[in-house]
Amino acid sequence: MPPSPFEPTDPPDNSGMRKGLTSYGDQGFSLFLRKAFIKGAGFTDAALDRPVVGITNTGSAYNPCHGNAPQLIEAVKRGVMLAGGLPMDFPTISIHESFAAPTSMFLRNLMSMDTEELVRAQPMDAVVLIGGCDKTVPAQLMGAASAGIPSIQLITGSMLTGSHRGERVGACTDCRRYWARYRADEIDVEETVDVNNQLVASVGTCSVMGTASTMACIAEALGMTMTGGASPPAVTADRIRIAEQTGAQAVQMARDRLTIDKVLTPAAFENAMRVLLAIGGSTNGIVHLTAIAGRMGLEIDLAALDRMGRDTPVLLDLKPSGQHYMEDFHAAGGMATLLRELKPLLKLDAMTVTGRTLGEEIERAGPGFKQDVVRSIANPIYAQGGMAVLRGNLAPGGAIIKQSAADPKLMEHEGRAVVFEDIEDLATRIDSDDLDVTAQDMLVLKNIGPKGAPGMPEAGYIPIPRKLARAGVKDIVRISDGRMSGTAFGTIVLHVTPESAIGGPLAYVQNGDRIRLSVANREVALLVSDEELARRAKASPVVEPTAERGYRKLFLQSVMQADKGVDFDFLRAAKMVDKVPRKG
Ligand code: FES
Ligand code: MG
DSSP: OOOOTTSOOSSOOOSGGGTTOOOSSOHHHHHHHHHHHHHTTTOOHHHHSSOEEEEEEOOOTTOGGGTTHHHHHHHHHHHHHHTTOEEEEEEOOOOOGGGOSSOHHHHHHHHHHHHHHHHHHSOOSEEEEEEOSTTHHHHHHHHHHHHOSOEEEEEOOBOOOEEETTEEEOTTHHHHHHHHHHHTTSSOHHHHHHHHTTSSOSSSBOSSSSHHHHHHHHHHHTTOSOTTOSSSOTTSHHHHHHHHHHHHHHHHHHHHTOOGGGTSOHHHHHHHHHHHHHTTOOTHHHHHHHHHHHHTTEEEOHHHHHHHHHTOOBOBOBTTTSSBOHHHHHHTTTHHHHHHHHGGGSOTTOBOTTSSBHHHHHHHTOOOOOOSSBOOTTSOSBSSOSOEEEBSTTOTTOEEEOGGGSOGGGSEEEEEEEEESSHHHHHHHTTOTTOOOOTTSEEEEOSOSTTTTTSOOSOOSOOOOHHHHHTTOOOOEEEESSOOOTTOOSSEEEOOSSOGGGTOGGGGOOTTOEEEEETTTTEEEEOSOHHHHHHHHHHSOOOOOOOSSHHHHHHHHHBOOGGGTTOBTTTSOSSOOEEESOOO
């Protein structure tokens, strides 16, 4: 009698369809059942006897940024099968920026848990993570980091640009620009209707250096994508080819047991920080990087990020810091062009999902060519990195400013605080003709931090009060504990930590207080004495928000501050084992 194909093997095999067999009772029966059920879908034993590659399907009618998911999955499957593996796609949560209330960030950790647990629960030897819209890639990398198996990121890719009355437009820096023009009475209702058809010209992610593009570049810098995986637009043949290669490489990673911990090392995160600074990336990028690193037991040192920013110039000429769009970056050679330029600042021995180091990948990409999207270090867009880390008595745990997108005239500024207690207060009063505000003031918005709103919404891009907008004011200093979209611009201080909802100093700012912002000194200071702040805290103590039930309750109980990546405390690695960058 031949041996049973369902019994445990000697030595034990925990791969393919045998992976994670339930151990209560009878393992042989467990495999017997598993195979019986999957055969219900028409599989043969020959198909099941291969390395299994899971593919996350994050397509959703609510998510046009992932509108090419069906084509990508088909191409990944082709790649997996060409390399001798068995592709198995499965759904996870999908999050789109505009369709997730109260804010997509509220759901990021939920998506990371969904991803982690489904990768862990189902039999797979490697996983292809298909993500693109802002929160999806960080959620997937967080989940995969915790699940620990060989993992490779596939980006959905950017949307095409559109054209409106002779002008090239793309989401969503131009969405903001046109809306601001409408608020200032510079364009009429008909024009808003026209441009609305052009801002998102195809499926795919926002076409500027917003959070989606930032995370795509970061994923490649971390070594988590195929080389060249960050930049191809969603609807291109290059994007589909990358998908096929990604599937094939996933099989190779399964065979080589190239687990995610071999890729997500301190060196990889250091490279990602350099790239974040050099692309003029979204401020959200640092929150997400911190959260991903936290899953690996790595602590991102914000002070070091600031130091790195002083010798990492912005090289990428993309909106909102510059003028081009993602498709131009792709035509200019994509990340290879940027990484080649940044080479002296990178840790070239960092391992990537290809099994080669980042340095080897840069070499393989060949020589550069003349283009005007990625500048040279000698001729940068902006001499320092895209963002600076501020401290001071208003933000003892730090705050962030995207200096490359700020007005240089406002970066050294002292002014009077005009305070809004929360988003509702802002909505009621910001456009009032009675609002006591001048262009020299500083708008302060409270209660939009991780616990405040909750979910740290992108409300830190406080609109210019209508009466100032009509008077032609284009920028004003704004300060909050929230985030802002990577597609936004202005002199905007974000991520003030600790947040006001848990009693951070921001909670006690009052109308008329003086605030000093000095980006040169990396300072954001409330010019009010400690005694007075203590008196205010005692007079009206902050009551932390709570919820009765459900995910919101879990969120409010567990969410950490911006300097810990806004992850849940119980999802972070049990122990922090190293810092990024490493000392010495
Ligand atoms: Fe999905 Fe901008 S809305 S990337
Ligand atoms: Mg965004």
